[in-house]
Amino acid sequence: MFDSLNALPSDAILRLIAEHANDARSNTVDLGVGVYRTEDGETPVLKSVKAAERQVLETQTTKTYLGSGGDPEFNALIQKLTFGDEVAAERVMTLQAPGGSGALRVAAGVISRARENATVWHSDPTWANHVPLLAGAGLTLKPYPYYDAEARTIRFEQMLETLSQAPEGDIVLLHGCCHNPTGMDLSREQWQAVAELLASRKLLPFVDLAYQGFAEGIEEDAYGIRLLAGMVPEMVVATSCSKNFALYRDRVGSLSIVTSNAKTAGIVRSQAHNLVRTMYSMPPDHGAAVVRTILGDAEQRANWVNEVKEMRERLQAMRTGLVAKLRDKAPDHDFSHIERANGMFCFVGISEEQVEQLKKDCGVYMVGSSRINVAGITPGNVDYLAESIASVL
Ligand code: LMR
Numbered sequence: 001m002f003d004s005l006n007a008l009p010s011d012a013i014l015r016l017i018a019e020h021a022n023d024a025r026s027n028t029v030d031l032g033v034g035v036y037r038t039e040d041g042e043t044p045v046l047k048s049v050k051a052a053e054r055q056v057l058e059t060q061t062t063k064t065y066l067g068s069g070g071d072p073e074f075n076a077l078i079q080k081l082t083f084g085d086e087v088a089a090e091r092v093m094t095l096q097a098p099g100g101s102g103a104l105r106v107a108a109g110v111i112s113r114a115r116e117n118a119t120v121w122h123s124d125p126t127w128a129n130h131v132p133l134l135a136g137a138g139l140t141l142k143p144y145p146y147y148d149a150e151a152r153t154i155r156f157e158q159m160l161e162t163l164s165q166a167p168e169g170d171i172v173l174l175h176g177c178c179h180n181p182t183g184m185d186l187s188r189e190q191w192q193a194v195a196e197l198l199a200s201r202k203l204l205p206f207v208d209l210a211y212q213g214f215a216e217g218i219e220e221d222a223y224g225i226r227l228l229a230g231m232v233p234e235m236v237v238a239t240s241c242s243k244n245f246a247l248y249r250d251r252v253g254s255l256s257i258v259t260s261n262a263k264t265a266g267i268v269r270s271q272a273h274n275l276v277r278t279m280y281s282m283p284p285d286h287g288a289a290v291v292r293t294i295l296g297d298a299e300q301r302a303n304w305v306n307e308v309k310e311m312r313e314r315l316q317a318m319r320t321g322l323v324a325k326l327r328d329k330a331p332d333h334d335f336s337h338i339e340r341a342n343g344m345f346c347f348v349g350i351s352e353e354q355v356e357q358l359k360k361d362c363g364v365y366m367v368g369s370s371r372i373n374v375a376g377i378t379p380g381n382v383d384y385l386a387e388s389i390a391s392v393l
Contacts, residue, residue: 013128013367020365027229028179028363031372034180034344036246036311039378042290046246048304052293062393066285067274071270074288077295078254081136082209082222086229090262095255096283100210100240101133103255107206107236108137108283109275110268111171120171120206121163123147123230125369126196127180129279131174144172147182152349154184155388160197168202176209176237177221180342181371185316185342187213191224199231213308214315215342218244233260241291243344250287262278311375315344318377325386329393337393344373362388 016032035043044286045053075094083092093285097103111118120139121131123146145158153214155366158330164173165299174194179185184193205228214219227237234257259265276282294300319339326335338346348370352356358364366372366384377385 011129016365016367018221019359022057022361023365025363027381027384028378029365029385031364031366031374031376031385034243034373035375036243036315036344037375037378038315039380041376041378043246043346046143046304048294048300048305048307049133049245049247049290051188051303052290052300054294054350056289060286060289063285065282068095068273069284070283071285071288071292074292075081075254077292078239078241079256081212081218081295082225082237082254082256083258084219084222084226086226087139087258091259091265093257093259093265093272095269095272096288097238097244097253097255098251098280098283100208100238100253101129102251102280102283103238103240103253104130104133104208105137105279106255106275107238107257108134108139108271109279110272111236112138113207113275115169118169118171120165120173121203122173123159123164123175123179125181126173126175127208127210128367135175135357139171146179147184147347149347149349152340152347154186154190156186156190156193160193163197163200163203165193166201166203169204170332171206171236173206173208173223174199176207176212176239177215177223178211181345181347181367182208182371183341183343183346188223191227194230194301195224195228198228204234204236205232206236206238206240208249211243211343212239213305214312214344215246218305218308221295229258232278233259234258241287245287245291245294245304246289247290250290251284252287252291267294278335292347315374318374318382319346320380321362321379322374326389327384329386329390333393345370345371348389350389350392358388362391364388 013033020030050190074096078260121142121144124143142163145155146156207225215221237256239254242248257268294304323339350370352368
């Protein structure tokens with residue numbers, strides 16, 4: 001039976017992990033998949049996570065099942081981290097999911113059940129897995145203009161123009177902060193305008209918050225979500241603990257669906273749990289237990305907030321550092337947009353051929369679109385990186 005299948009190309013982002021690992025050159029630079037790295041190029045377990053893991057190990061008395069929604073305490077804490085006090089808990093269904101991707105997949109399933117052939121508008125460009133993941137779950141995907149590759153800014157007028165034509169009830173996928181892949185985030189005024197448009201046109205906001213804490217701060221980065229939550233009756237939010245808790249492989253995320261009343265929230269919960277039961281039954285516990293332990297204790301939480309701040313500040317410093325070096329090595333080119341971007345990513349703004357050449361000639365790895373993971377830059381490789389980029393211009 002399986003003879004009928006055709007081989008598929010591997011995922012473009014994940015493929016870079018293997019390609020880089022197989023490159024024997026000693027001076028390679030890995031700016032591919034979005035994981036945080038220290039100045040030494042390591043992706044360590046956070047100290048706050050290690051401490052919480054020890055605590056979980058010592059105090060956990062059972063590993064019995066928790067159910068399709070995961071840990072209720074985790075759900076309450078992550079809901080608060082996402083929405084603050086902006087919505088009454090009874091109106092929100094929150095469940096623990098296997099990573100942000102798991103949350104997106106469950107969201108897509110619930111949306112499909114609520115409305116067959118629902119249309120989701122996504123930014124052009126967006127995270128490379130958004131479209132296959134959501135389309136694979138039965139949703140129709142359409143792009144709205146977002147990034148102007150020439151001007152290296154957000155095409156805000158065109159974005160609003162396109163969304164204002166979307167039929168009532170359509171869904172609009174937004175990046176909560178640290179837009180992946182461009183790093184270009186909406187300003188507060190722009191969030192306001194988007195929120196007003198969605199509310200007046202009765203479009204459903206669907207926010208992906210995968211980098212909370214990496215732009216301005218934990219609370220600050222929830223600005224758009226909290227603004228929307230105060231203005232619309234219903235919304236969907238997928239969050240990830242992969243980056244801000246550095247729990248990547250442990251798969252921790254959450255899905256929240258805000259509804260207009262407690263009764264609907266209960267119905268949505270039953271649908272979401274039913275979907276989970278038929279897909280993976282229950283989410284893994286360990287990472288969520290760690291997050292719950294950290295968020296539930298003031299001191300551990302403060303330690304974690306500090307670690308997120310350290311990661312954020314290193315990313316910002318590397319952006320500034322790279323732009324300064326490029327000014328030096330390629331004075332005829334303007335790379336200042338790299339510094340204006342938030343979080344882990346931005347485009348360098350070079351062609352796919354130049355990206356290939358960088359890989360082949362210099363051992364510098366980035367996604368074909370020229371998206372770089374800024375966390376791969378270190379004080380030790382920034383000179384070489386700037387020289388390499390300058391050499392292909
Ligand atoms: C990325 O965009 O590199 C990360 O979100 C990791 C992934 O799963 O693609």
